[in-house]
Amino acid sequence: MGAPAIPGVMKRGRPRSEQVERAILRAAGDLLTEHGLAAMTIEDVAARAGVAKTSIYRRWSTKGTLALDAFLADFLGSQPLPDTGNLENDLTAALRAWVRTVRGTPTGRALAELIAQAQSDPDLAVAWRERVVGPARAQHRKILEHAVARGEIPDTSDVEVLMDLLFGTAYHRLLQGHLPLTDRFVRRVVAVIVAGAKAGAAAPPTP
Amino acid sequence: MGAPAIPGVMKRGRPRSEQVERAILRAAGDLLTEHGLAAMTIEDVAARAGVAKTSIYRRWSTKGTLALDAFLADFLGSQPLPDTGNLENDLTAALRAWVRTVRGTPTGRALAELIAQAQSDPDLAVAWRERVVGPARAQHRKILEHAVARGEIPDTSDVEVLMDLLFGTAYHRLLQGHLPLTDRFVRRVVAVIVAGAKAGAAAPPTP
Amino acid sequence: MGAPAIPGVMKRGRPRSEQVERAILRAAGDLLTEHGLAAMTIEDVAARAGVAKTSIYRRWSTKGTLALDAFLADFLGSQPLPDTGNLENDLTAALRAWVRTVRGTPTGRALAELIAQAQSDPDLAVAWRERVVGPARAQHRKILEHAVARGEIPDTSDVEVLMDLLFGTAYHRLLQGHLPLTDRFVRRVVAVIVAGAKAGAAAPPTP
Amino acid sequence: MGAPAIPGVMKRGRPRSEQVERAILRAAGDLLTEHGLAAMTIEDVAARAGVAKTSIYRRWSTKGTLALDAFLADFLGSQPLPDTGNLENDLTAALRAWVRTVRGTPTGRALAELIAQAQSDPDLAVAWRERVVGPARAQHRKILEHAVARGEIPDTSDVEVLMDLLFGTAYHRLLQGHLPLTDRFVRRVVAVIVAGAKAGAAAPPTP
DNA sequence: GCGTAACCGAGACGGTACGTCCCGTCTTGAT
DNA sequence: ATCAAGACGGGACGTACCGTCTCGGTTACGC
Known part of the structure; x- marks a missing residue:
């Protein structure tokens, strides 16, 4: 002993x-x-x-990784995983929750500044992908996989691209600040993606 | 004189x-x-x-605005305004040109770092929107307006959202670095957007 | 022009x-x-x-050289060059002036600490020898050379050794602190040196 | 037990x-x-x-006292107590042994740095006097007392001053570094001191 | 053709924060 | 009570750049 x-x-x-x-x-x-x-x-x-x-x-080796940990204490868990049985509803709920957390809030600024910092801090970039991007995408992937399982969208759909379309568009307005993150914006983004996905546009072309 | x-x-x-x-x-x-x-x-x-x-x-008042001028000397003009009479082709050409300029190049890193810097440099943020985002969107808006004029997509389409979808998605991969900017990525992003737009998903709902 | x-x-x-x-x-x-x-x-x-x-x-590259300059602003010039026509009187006056400046005073402590610092700061060591030891010895050398010129001590006397005896002994008590720098100490140190020098003991032996 | x-x-x-x-x-x-x-x-x-x-x-309470102990392990005992029946010979032997130990050696640097350190470390200053200066002077005192007993120098001679003259002069060259500790230096220092002492210059004046 | 005002290079200036080194103390679990 | 290990609060280090300023010297316009 x-x-x-x-x-x-x-x-x-x-x-x-x-x-x-x-x-x-x-x-x-x-x-x-x-x-x-x-x-x-x-x-x-x-x-x-x-x-x-x-x-x-x-x-912590860098300011960025410290800030990331401080940020995650607040941010994690504030993003729900909706599952209503309807793709458009689920995506809308997910994006709306994100917009609410982010628009005009300190959290939104911190989010933007962390992505900014990661452009010149490789440690932070890695941590960011592993601890923020990865988990978030895992959640969103579930939403899309459920839609595939339900037959709402083709099972050949490129789920990664669909996720990039959804949140990339939103991050764009956050980071560039050229236009506001309105509710109408959310609805239209989701509508285009869902319509495109249902039309099989995110899947390899059938010859 | x-x-x-x-x-x-x-x-x-x-x-x-x-x-x-x-x-x-x-x-x-x-x-x-x-x-x-x-x-x-x-x-x-x-x-x-x-x-x-x-x-x-x-x-120059800040490092950011100086860097912006240095950047634009190289960047401006490298982005063509395609007009083939087909929306999908035009968008694909535009996004492909951007990807080629940006993927794995110093220009790409500079672009990312300028957006990063703008998060904490208001002067740069303003200049960035006026001198980069604005002109670029003006070009892309033309592409979409031509498509509307041709009747390819509804004239009630939210052109701003469509542009955000196209380039927001691409900037997302550039800034987050979670997945590469491949040619397949470009094709699928464009396909989804065009399909969605043609389906009228970017327009206000008809009651 | x-x-x-x-x-x-x-x-x-x-x-x-x-x-x-x-x-x-x-x-x-x-x-x-x-x-x-x-x-x-x-x-x-x-x-x-x-x-x-x-x-x-x-x-200033080091703390020592800065301190040296600050010290010399006070110290320089406080050491007179006596010339009474008598070696014993001159040496006594010189050493007494030094003792008065140094015994129990901040100047004395600074002097000791500068010598201390010079033991591990080569820059200071060089500056110390050039700017303090050198000039002081130049003064004291004059006193002894005058005595030689007057015939008080042999012209073969090792003037450097005589100076080391005079001030080395005094610095010894300052730095080791084992015994005080009394006036009697001054008189006896001078007496021994003068007697020894007059006896030709500081000169090469005559075979 | x-x-x-x-x-x-x-x-x-x-x-x-x-x-x-x-x-x-x-x-x-x-x-x-x-x-x-x-x-x-x-x-x-x-x-x-x-x-x-x-x-x-x-x-050990301070770096200085630790270094002192480490130093003494090497230094103690390397200084002999000569007794040849002749003052000049004894002093020369003592000083020569010291010079040999000290000139251009790590021991010499350590000696100088310990004295330096003692200028700002009261604990070390006390220990230094008790454990180095005191014992060394006790030895040298014996040499001089033997000379007094033999009648070589007056019994009223100020033995303390004579010791300061001998080693103070040598420490001076060690610490100031302005001139080397040569054998000729040793001989002349001793010669002056012995001549001065024999002339009764280290004793109170007889009125 | 002569001022003079803005420019230019150089580099000193007050200032902020950095990341590191070492200090001397403390808190652990194990002897 | 001592030991190895290492975290802790703390102080100062010497450096890198910041953005401003003060020099002597240089244009080029407008009187």
Whole structure:
């Protein structure tokens, strides 16, 4: 006895404080929503969390990955997985929920700034794809696969492209800011995609 | 002669050197393509152009607007306005040209980084919309309006949404990097949009 | 005209501010005498002088050389060059002046700490020898050369060794702190050196 | 057995490991000679000794006192107590031995850096005087007292001043580095001191 | 043909934040 | 009570750029 359950994983030294971790994430989240990612500095986060800078660098290598964790604490779970038995309804519900979370909110700005940051922070880019894009697409893929199972759209449909059409269009307005994310916008985007998909346009051509 | 073309705008003192302007834009463009926007500093641009920092700040207020000008020197005009008499062909040609310019190229990275920078640089955001998004959309709008004129798609179609669908989807893959910008991707995106538009899905519902 | 008097020395750019220089030296000198060299930080000097850290690093490469300049502003000139026509009197006056400046004073501590710092700061070591040790020895050498000229001590006397005996002994008590720098100490050190020198002990043996 | 030798000092808990102590001193000594005191950090010593930092702090309060112990392991005993029946010979032998140990050697640098460190580390200053200066002077005092006993120099001679003259002069060249510690230097320093002492110059004046 | 106002290069300036190093203390589980 | 390990709050480091400013020197227009 006294031996660790899993030899190689036996922890040595003082364990990292969960309290410190929480304080950092809370401070980072606050600064992110108050002033945005560009104005958020590691030094401010440390000061606000009552923590040494080293305690932050020990856990996160870049500002981006820290901001991502702070962001996900708020964002994850706010995106529902609707399943009404009708593709148009499901997609509309999913996109509407996203628009509500994002339009004119600190969350929306944080989302935009994180994507921005990922353009020059490879660590963040990887984490972003694995922890945000991946899970979100997994949810949306289910919606489309259910529609396929129900026979609403052809089973040869390119589901990935359909998802890109749905959210790519929405991200476009978020990031370019040329036009607002209205409800009518949501309805029309969904209508075109559903009509196109039902017509078999997302599937390989039949010769 | 000697009198200014526009009386109130008469210039006094030494005029700004066009040579300086060109040197700055070339240096900025080089650094942008070599190292990216995030790594481009005003100080480096000045050093590389053999120019004083003040000569840069006299002309551009932020790094972003300078980078935009350097970028547009290369980018503008590389996007054709196809007009084949067929909507699907026109959209495919337009999107294909964009993909070719952007996929795996310094231009593509610069494009992504400029959109990123615009998220935290309001000056750049405005300039971006006015000088890139606006003109590009004006071109694409023509394609769609020709299709309407030909009767290919209903004249009540929401042209703005159709454009967002086309390029939003493409920008999505560029910025998120989760999937590649293949030719098949282009064809399917266009196919869905055209099918949806022809079905009247981008138009207000008829009661 | 318009050409500089000395071509290569033509100054370009904004000249360094003498006011900044003075403020830095004053702040450094104050901190040096108040808290000592070990507790003096570049950051504190900058804050106290109301100056950016970069303005200090632009002028001094190490803390030691900065402290040296701050020290010399006070120290230089406080060491007289006595010339009474009698070697013992001259040496006594010189050593007494040094002891008075140094014993139990901030100047004494600064002196000790600068020598300490020079043990691990090669830049300072060089500057110390050139700007403090050299000039001081030049003065003391004169005293001894006058004694030689008067015939008080042999002209073959090793003047360097005699100077080392005089001040080395005094520095010893300053740095080791094992015994105080009393006036009796001064008189006896001088007496032994003068007696030894007159006896020709500092000269090469005559075979 | 098991009972403590001295009742009130009976130890509880795990005893300190002598092996740890040795490992620390060896690591400290190595780093001291390889990189010097200024570059020696507690963290490096711990890593090199394969020991926790706390195991060092448990035994030594400051870097200086640790370095002192590491230094003395090498230095002590390398300084002989000559007794040839002739003052000049004895002093020459003593000073020559010191010069040999110190000139151009890691020991010499360590010696200089320890004196340097003592200028801002009161703990080390005290230990230095008690454990280095005191014992060394006790030895040298014997040499001089023997000379007094033999009648070579007056019994009223200020032995302390004579010792300061001998080693102060040598430390001066070690610490200031302005001139080398040659053998001729040693001979002349000794010659002046002995001549001065024999002339009664280190004694109170006889009225 | 002479001012003079804006330009130009150079580089100093105050300032912010960076990411790192090391400090000396503490908290763990194991001896 | 000691040990190895390593997290912790903290302080200062020296650097990189920022955007502004102050120099001496250079145009080119308008008097």
